[in-house]
Amino acid sequence: MSTLQKNLAIICQNRKLPFVFEEAKAMGVEITFFYNDNESPPPEIPGVVRSIALPLFEDEDKALNIVMLENKVRRIDGVLTLFEPALDFAAKIANRLGLPFLPEFVVEQCRNKNMTRRVLHDNGLNTPSFIEIKEGEYPDIDQIKFPLVVKPTNGFSSQGVTRANNPDELRNAIDKVWEINRTQLKNFIYDKGGVLLESFIDGPEFAIETFSHRGEVTVLSIGNKGNGKGPYFEEGVYIAPADIDEKLRDEIVDEVRRAVKALGINEGPAHVELRIDQKQMPFVIEVAPRVGGSGISHYIVKASTDINFLQLVICYALGMEFSQKMGALVKPISTAGNYIIPVQGDGIFVEIDGLANAREKSEVEYVFEFMEPGHKVLPYPHFSGYPGFILTRHTDHEACESFYNDLQKNLKIKYS
Ligand code: ADP
Ligand code: CA
Ligand code: CA
Ligand code: CA
Ligand code: CA
Numbered sequence: 001m002s003t004l005q006k007n008l009a010i011i012c013q014n015r016k017l018p019f020v021f022e023e024a025k026a027m028g029v030e031i032t033f034f035y036n037d038n039e040s041p042p043p044e045i046p047g048v049v050r051s052i053a054l055p056l057f058e059d060e061d062k063a064l065n066i067v068m069l070e071n072k073v074r075r076i077d078g079v080l081t082l083f084e085p086a087l088d089f090a091a092k093i094a095n096r097l098g099l100p101f102l103p104e105f106v107v108e109q110c111r112n113k114n115m116t117r118r119v120l121h122d123n124g125l126n127t128p129s130f131i132e133i134k135e136g137e138y139p140d141i142d143q144i145k146f147p148l149v150v151k152p153t154n155g156f157s158s159q160g161v162t163r164a165n166n167p168d169e170l171r172n173a174i175d176k177v178w179e180i181n182r183t184q185l186k187n188f189i190y191d192k193g194g195v196l197l198e199s200f201i202d203g204p205e206f207a208i209e210t211f212s213h214r215g216e217v218t219v220l221s222i223g224n225k226g227n228g229k230g231p232y233f234e235e236g237v238y239i240a241p242a243d244i245d246e247k248l249r250d251e252i253v254d255e256v257r258r259a260v261k262a263l264g265i266n267e268g269p270a271h272v273e274l275r276i277d278q279k280q281m282p283f284v285i286e287v288a289p290r291v292g293g294s295g296i297s298h299y300i301v302k303a304s305t306d307i308n309f310l311q312l313v314i315c316y317a318l319g320m321e322f323s324q325k326m327g328a329l330v331k332p333i334s335t336a337g338n339y340i341i342p343v344q345g346d347g348i349f350v351e352i353d354g355l356a357n358a359r360e361k362s363e364v365e366y367v368f369e370f371m372e373p374g375h376k377v378l379p380y381p382h383f384s385g386y387p388g389f390i391l392t393r394h395t396d397h398e399a400c401e402s403f404y405n406d407l408q409k410n411l412k413i414k415y416s
Contacts, residue, residue: 002029002030002049003028004028004030004318006028006029006077006078006318007049007076007078008024008032008077008078008317008318009032009034009067009076009078010024010031010033010081011034011054011079011083011086011093012034012035012056012086013033013081013082013294014294014370015042015043016368016369017293017294017295017296017368018045018046018295019295019298019299020082020291020295020310021045021046021048022046022047023308023311023314024047024310025046025047026311030047030049031045031048031049032048032049032052032074033048033050033051033052034052034053034054034066034067035052035054036054036056036057037054037058038057052067052070054067056086057085058187063089064089064096067093068093076093076097076099077099078094078099078318078319079093079097079099080314082291082292082294084290085189087107087290088107088111091103091106092104099317099319100267100316100317100318101268102267106263106265106289109263109264110263110265110286110288110289112153112192112194113153113155113286114194114196116286117130117196117198120259122262125255125258125259126284127283127284128149128198128200128283129199130197130198130199131197132153132195132196133174135178138170138174141167144170145199146164146166147163147164147165147200147202148163148170148197148198148199148200149161149162149199150164150173150177152180152181152185152189152193152194152196153192153195153196154193155180158232158234159184159185159383160177160180160381161233162176162231162232163200163229163230163232164231169231174195174197176381177195178193178195180381181193181195184383200230201277201283202275202277202278203227203275203276203278204224204225204276205225205228205274205275206223206225206252206275206276207223207225207240207271207272207273207292207297208221208222208256208272209270209271209272209291209300209301209309210256210257210265210269210271211269211270211312211326212260212265212267212268212269212270213267215261217256217265218326218328218330219252219257220305220330221301221304221330222240222241222242223242223304223337224237224239225237225238232380232381234342234343234380235386237338237339237340237404238293238296238338239336239337239397239400239401239404240300240301240304240332240337241332241335243397248276249329251280252274252282253328255274255284256274256282260272260287263289265289268289268313268316269289269290269312270290271287271288271291271292272287273286293338295310298310299338299365299366300337300338303336303365303391304332304333304334304335304336305330305333306333334393334394335394335396335397335399336393337400337404338391338392339404340386340388340389341387341388341389341390341407341413342387342413343386343413344413345377345413346377346384347376347377347415348376348377349415350373350413350414350415350416351413351414352387352411352412352414354410354411354412355369355388355411357410358410358411361392363394363399363403364390364392365391365392366389367390367391368391369387369388370385370386370388370389371385371388377415387413390407
């Protein structure tokens, strides 16, 4: 029974990451779960009252009709997704039903990396040089300064994102990204393929979680995301708060708040990725108008600040009033992290050696495994999923880092 008398539509969700379901349930919200119909029907999920399949990436109009019909049977009070490729659809639904959501063009200019770059540039934010190319087109090498990053204009999960250091690597990377647009990404991007070239920002990466309310952007947390040099950019560890001085922190806060506003995210969550270049300048890499990592960002914020990120987001989605005033930056109270178990190669996945041991440690709060034995892992830049996440909490940053060093030594993926 829903004690709030509210029905929240959640569109697509990695079922192994339960935070969004758990937080909605804890609020007394009833959940209607719309899942992608190429997946099997979900088993029982906490808080989910009904599950409905949608041909989300095959027949969008049909999917829209299914949701509109469902709304006639039982009124939907809010729409939420944490899945990047479903944001456009969620915006369409919410706008048709007159429910809180960002305008479709705001979602579009976050999803499309060429548009993101343009908006940030036009608003005076730091932006790597960028150019979008057409199929069959190769840029004029004389005009180019290496290293570059080549990426799908509408990609996600780092698929296809490739560093190129010279003309040969650039040609190869461009061909490869077109191929990825046509294969892995095809169903998720409709006809919105495209290839973007950007100058490579060389320096440490950060993930920033924000929440906007009436145009005011609060930075909930800033975390370290390593310092990947490529050629491919597999996700690594995420530790918040970041180990940076106040000056850099304030510069990141300022750049991020301006970027989120420039993109039109006046309400709700955003997950921002940013790098600091050799001159200590912050460059926003991308802004996603959602809670990051299918809910991992919620864990990071909640464990490091005590702010219930998803509760804020669900309140917003349901059009409920909330009084929490948070200012420009929230103060952390503890260190939290996500250790992403690296694929460590490719082949047929068997198991993760050492995981049972890791589970026993007091710092470990959650372990999520994503691969079944027999799963085929392709070499990067193809994305075959993450083997698993280990969510941990520590007294300070150093303790977290040393814990992750041990995990790196002790966890081994077995391939056959
Ligand atoms: P996706 O949407 O697939 O995550 P991103 O644009 O975020 O694509 O790129 C994925 C990763 O690649 C980033 O997190 C970053 O580590 C790296 N990257 C992307 N663009 C750049 C860039 N211009 N300079 C440096 N690193 C980059
Ligand atoms: Ca984006
Ligand atoms: Ca993205
Ligand atoms: Ca990333
Ligand atoms: Ca990204």
